Amino acid sequence: MGVRVASMVSSAKQILKLRPLIARDQKPDHHVPKGHVAVYVGETQTRRFVVPISVVNHPSFKDLLKRAEEEFGFDHPMGHLTIPCREDTFLNLTSSLHA
Known part of the structure; x- marks a missing residue:
């Protein structure tokens, strides 16, 4: 159980790090x-x-x-x-x- 939670937290942190990059790339003026x-x-x-x-x-x-x-x-x-x-x-x- 503890290993699975740690894996989920690690995945969530990676997604949060990528979110600004994804949002920036979706702006129409940057395409x-x-x-x-x-x-x-x-x-x-x-x-x-x-x-x-x-x-x-x-x-x-x-x-x-x-x-x-x-x-x-x-x-x-x-x-x-x-x-x-x-x-x-x-x-x-x-x-x-x-x-």
């Missing part, structure tokens, strides 16, 4: 479909965009990534990929790559 990547775009204020991974290999997009590397390096304090360009520039580029 990234398979084959896509989330990027934050903007110079002063940023806006989140989800783009297909196929766009990332395009030379024009690589130029944007190079600018991000030059400005932020690889250890960005916000923990996400931020591209320092105007939102309309980013939208024009990505829409032309989708066409």
